[in-house]
């Protein structure tokens with residue numbers, strides 16, 4: 001390093017110990033085995049989230065929240081603003097790809113048992129990131145204030161009303177009144193562009209910090225392998241370059257989708273118009289929506305919808321706590337039951353999603 005550069009570097013090192021940080025980073029490795037492919041999907045989720053933040057901020061330059069302005073401003077973005085249509089299309093497509101990537105990441109971490117000790121809290125923070133990603137999707141969907149979004153939000157929020165005693169009040173809080181109105185739009189906007197980004201960033205920071213401290217998990221089978229049989233590759237540059245290549249491929253897929261299948265805006269929401277036929281939530285909510293639809297009106301004296309909600313809440317909590325009750329894997333035994341549960345959940349979600357599309 002040249003004289004000035006070195007001086008500059010030393011100035012910082014004296015204050016912030018960057019030499020030891022670089023030293024630490026240069027020894028970072030990633031376990032290398034036949035399931036290493038699954039180490040990429042967290043990075044893909046992260047990349048797509050960054051795209052959401054950048055395109056979301058750009059949309060904010062022209063988006064104007066309000067019953068009389070949301071739809072009009074998005075229309076302005078896609079027709080008058082230079083490359084506005086592209087930014088909106090990327091934001092919408094990337095939202096879907098991000099949620100898909102997060103689901104793939106979660107199931108891969110589940111089946112490789114990467115949640116086991118000592119990564120319990122990486123799993124829990126990850127699960128919270130999934131819930132907040134879904135909330136991002138739900139709140140963002142309403143923002144263009146078009147017909148589909150309006151009725152999907154109406155139907156989606158109605159479910160809250162099925163909770164006994166507090167349901168009606170809760171629904172009023174979520175909607176900002178009895179119905180989905182400009183007040184709902186304003187709430188969802190605040191949630192989408194301020195509250196969620198704040199909470200999400202903090203949890204994401206923790207998620208990544210835990211991963212930095214512990215490194216990537218090794219497959220459970222490795223515990224019986226002698227150390228010389230275990231293979232690792234350096235994170236810098238070997239793994240990072242692979243990560244970057246994949247990000248570039250994802251960016252290309254995203255560009256192709258956004259350009260050739262630009263996101264539709266549709267008609268402006270009209271609260272007084274009858275709901276169009278076949279209103280469905282976004283695909284990532286469909287498995288829950290379809291379950292609720294298939295439940296009878298009453299299950300064991302409980303209203304069907306509320307029963308479904310209860311089951312999903314309990315199942316969600318159990319899923320979030322899997323590192324704490326799967327003690328068998330923790331102790332180094334194979335736990336087939338965990339695989340069967342995971343497989344059941346995955347097949348259930350896929351079947352209900354498909355049914356959600358084919359059944360009316």
Ligand code: HEM
Nearest residue numbers: 039041042043045046106114122123126127129130216217
């Ligand atoms: C937006 C959401 C998320 C982002 C940006 C994210 C990011 C990441 C990244 C970059 C890694 C390291 C590389 C990798 O293993 O892929 C990782 C690892 C991990 N993530 Fe996530 N994640 C998210 C959601 C989740 C979810 C939903 C779960 C589980 C419920 C989860 C659980 C884990 C665990 C347990 C690890 C450690 C894996 C190991 O050590 O092998 N994450 N995450």
Ligand code: HEM
Nearest residue numbers: 052053056057059060063088095136137140141143144197
């Ligand atoms: C800091 C981060 C973000 C900001 C500032 C932001 C901002 C915005 C804005 C201003 C809109 C309205 C414009 C429009 O409808 O085209 C919007 C829509 C939307 N956002 Fe975000 N967003 C962010 C992150 C996210 C994330 C992480 C997701 C999903 C995982 C997401 C999903 C959506 C969806 C689905 C829409 C509706 C798109 C449409 O149909 O037009 N956003 N966002």
